[in-house]
Amino acid sequence: MSEAPRRGRADDATTSKPPIRDALVAAAFRLFVERxxxxxxxxxxxxxxxxxxxxxxxxxxxxxxxxxxDHERCLAEMTAFLAHGGDADDPVARVCDAAxxxxxxxAENTAFSVQRYRLTRRVPGLRAYELSVVWRYxxxxxxxxxxxxxxxxxxxxxxxxxxxAVVAAHNNALRSWLRADGEGDAAAQVDHALAHVKxxxxxxxxxxxxxxxxxxxxxxxxxxxxxxxxxxWRVVQEIESTLGRD
Amino acid sequence: MSEAPRRGRADDATTSKPPIRDALVAAAFRLFVERxxxxxxxxxxxxxxxxxxxxxxxxxxxxxxxxxxDHERCLAEMTAFLAHGGDADDPVARVCDAAxxxxxxxAENTAFSVQRYRLTRRVPGLRAYELSVVWRYxxxxxxxxxxxxxxxxxxxxxxxxxxxAVVAAHNNALRSWLRADGEGDAAAQVDHALAHVKxxxxxxxxxxxxxxxxxxxxxxxxxxxxxxxxxxWRVVQEIESTLGRD
Numbered sequence: 001m002s003e004a005p006r007r008g009r010a011d012d013a014t015t016s017k018p019p020i021r022d023a024l025v026a027a028a029f030r031l032f033v034e035r036x037x038x039x040x041x042x043x044x045x046x047x048x049x050x051x052x053x054x055x056x057x058x059x060x061x062x063x064x065x066x067x068x069x070d071h072e073r074c075l076a077e078m079t080a081f082l083a084h085g086g087d088a089d090d091p092v093a094r095v096c097d098a099a100x101x102x103x104x105x106x107a108e109n110t111a112f113s114v115q116r117y118r119l120t121r122r123v124p125g126l127r128a129y130e131l132s133v134v135w136r137y138x139x140x141x142x143x144x145x146x147x148x149x150x151x152x153x154x155x156x157x158x159x160x161x162x163x164x165a166v167v168a169a170h171n172n173a174l175r176s177w178l179r180a181d182g183e184g185d186a187a188a189q190v191d192h193a194l195a196h197v198k199x200x201x202x203x204x205x206x207x208x209x210x211x212x213x214x215x216x217x218x219x220x221x222x223x224x225x226x227x228x229x230x231x232x233w234r235v236v237q238e239i240e241s242t243l244g245r246d
Numbered sequence: 247m248s249e250a251p252r253r254g255r256a257d258d259a260t261t262s263k264p265p266i267r268d269a270l271v272a273a274a275f276r277l278f279v280e281r282x283x284x285x286x287x288x289x290x291x292x293x294x295x296x297x298x299x300x301x302x303x304x305x306x307x308x309x310x311x312x313x314x315x316d317h318e319r320c321l322a323e324m325t326a327f328l329a330h331g332g333d334a335d336d337p338v339a340r341v342c343d344a345a346x347x348x349x350x351x352x353a354e355n356t357a358f359s360v361q362r363y364r365l366t367r368r369v370p371g372l373r374a375y376e377l378s379v380v381w382r383y384x385x386x387x388x389x390x391x392x393x394x395x396x397x398x399x400x401x402x403x404x405x406x407x408x409x410x411a412v413v414a415a416h417n418n419a420l421r422s423w424l425r426a427d428g429e430g431d432a433a434a435q436v437d438h439a440l441a442h443v444k445x446x447x448x449x450x451x452x453x454x455x456x457x458x459x460x461x462x463x464x465x466x467x468x469x470x471x472x473x474x475x476x477x478x479w480r481v482v483q484e485i486e487s488t489l490g491r492d
Contacts, residue, residue: 131377157418157439161446164414165407172406193403200407200446 021059021069023049028066029115037067037123064129067116071133074105075140082144091148092162092202095141096194099170102137103190106174110182117178138167162201169193267305267315269295274312275361283313283369310375313362317379320351321386328390337394338408338448341387342440345416348383349436352420356428363424384413408447415439 027049031040042063046056060066078098085094106113120126142163149155173193177186273294277286288309292302306312324344331340352359366372388409395401419439423432 128374128378131381132374135377154442157415157442160414160418161411161443164410168406168410169403172403196400196403197407 020049020051020055024051024056024059025066025069028063029112029119032067032119033115037119037126064126067119067126068129068133070105071136074102075133075136077101078137078140082140085144090202091145092166092198095145095163095166096198098141098144099137099166099194100187100190102170103174103186106178107186114178114182117175134167134171138163141166162197165197165201166194169197266295266297266301270297270302270305271312271315274309275358275365278313278365279361283365283372310372313365313372314375314379316351320348321379321382323347324383324386328386331390336448337391338412338444341391341409341412342444344387344390345383345412345440346433346436348416349420349432352424353432360424360428363421380413380417384409387412408443411443411447412440415443 024045028040028045031044031048035044040063042053042056045063045066046053049056056066060069078101081098081101082094120130142159145159145162146156149159152158170190170193173189174186177184177189270291274286274291277290277294281290286309288299288302291309291312292299295302302312306315324347327344327347328340366376388405391405391408392402395405398404416436416439419435420432423430423435
């Protein structure tokens with residue numbers, strides 16, 4: 001048990017929720033860093049935060065959940081963002097934008113995110129918990145894409161593959177940034193990674209605004225000449241540079 | 247505790263490993279189905295299998311592991327398969343072939359795989375365990391691709407995205423098959439899903455054999471005409487049908 005004084009009462013949470021929640025997260029991380037995740041109990045955390053044990057479980061179902069306090073909120077934001085899209089949205093661009101909500105959550109508190117990343121890499125239970133969170137994000141993206149691709153050949157397959165690719169690209173950039181202790185421009189790195197996905201799977205330009213002077217640009221004809229033996233991805237690169245997209 | 251008679255001794259495992267291991271898996275699944283995963287203890291399993299508690303932990307680190315008895319072997323096979331590839335292998339085709347090892351493991355025992363699928367969907371702890379297994383497969387594929395793409399621009403990013411796409415496509419087909427109680431041709435469904443990934447990311451033909459009569463086919467010129475406004479994926483579909491690839 002921690003020797004920190006108890007400064008509050010068990011029912012504090014009913015009167016001022018956010019400060020207590022924040023205090024629990026801060027206390028938990030201080031203890032995780034000082035004595036290790038496995039050697040910290042919920043009792044230790046509530047003692048340091050100065051609240052009762054029941055308060056902890058009012059905010060967090062388990063000790064794992066205090067490590068990822070904002071994922072539920074972020075998942076709800078993502079679900080709402082996807083639900084409010086329209087049929088005119090480019091579906092791949094939409095899921096890329098949805099993934100950026102996760103990056104924003106991490107970037108809101110760089111020091112906390114870096115600390116948590118280090119902790120998660122050391123504690124297998126937390127790693128497993130994080131994978132289940134990532135899986136829920138991926139299913140939210142895939143669910144949206146499955147709706148958008150409904151009725152198309154291989155719609156569900158395409159949805160699952162794109163959702164996985166978006167999550168992988170986002171996490172590739174996010175983890176590089178976390179490994180570099182949060183140095184550098186996380187948003188730019190994630191944008192770069194997601195642009196790669198958009199190039200691979202879709203035009204990524206979203207709905208085009210009505211051009212003054214009509215749609216001549218849309219009606220432009222592009223001719224690509226390629227050797228039959230060239231790998232498809234090289235042909236696609238060639239088209240991209242011909243179309244001037246990046 | 248189960249009332250099944252104990253037919254063996256605690257040290258059976260030292261003399262005939264595979265039968266005891268199989269007996270433990272069979273006993274565990276019979277109990278999981280009869281009384282539920284959460285209400286089955288390791289003691290119940292060893293009692294039904296007729297072996298001692300120590301035998302169980304000689305084969306399985308935990309109760310979760312008995313649900314996925316073959317993943318370690320499959321992961322080792324996958325790692326070895328990838329390590330034995332050569333520079334001439336098409337990297338995307340190679341990871342697709344590696345993913346097929348997982349399908350083969352599931353298809354070896356359809357009834358067991360279908361039963362496990364139903365169990366895993368009901369028990370959150372098993373779902374989390376399965377996600378960590380899937381993650382290890384994905385990292386094995388990504389590690390191979392990162393080596394193959396080393397030094398290329400965005401090599402690690404491309405590796406992570408392709409590995410995630412391969413796993414998502416494989417699992418899309420695998421889960422459809424499991425949801426259909428193992429009816430239908432699992433291998434054909436997985437082949438179809440992986441062909442989609444190969445079309446998206448690479449030519450998927452691997453190294454071409456030297457054609458009798460020279461390389462005329464490689465030198466064929468393909469002309470694709472497309473409106474500039476068309477989404478890139480539509481252009482790619484057009485090229486694919488022009489090239490006659492599927």
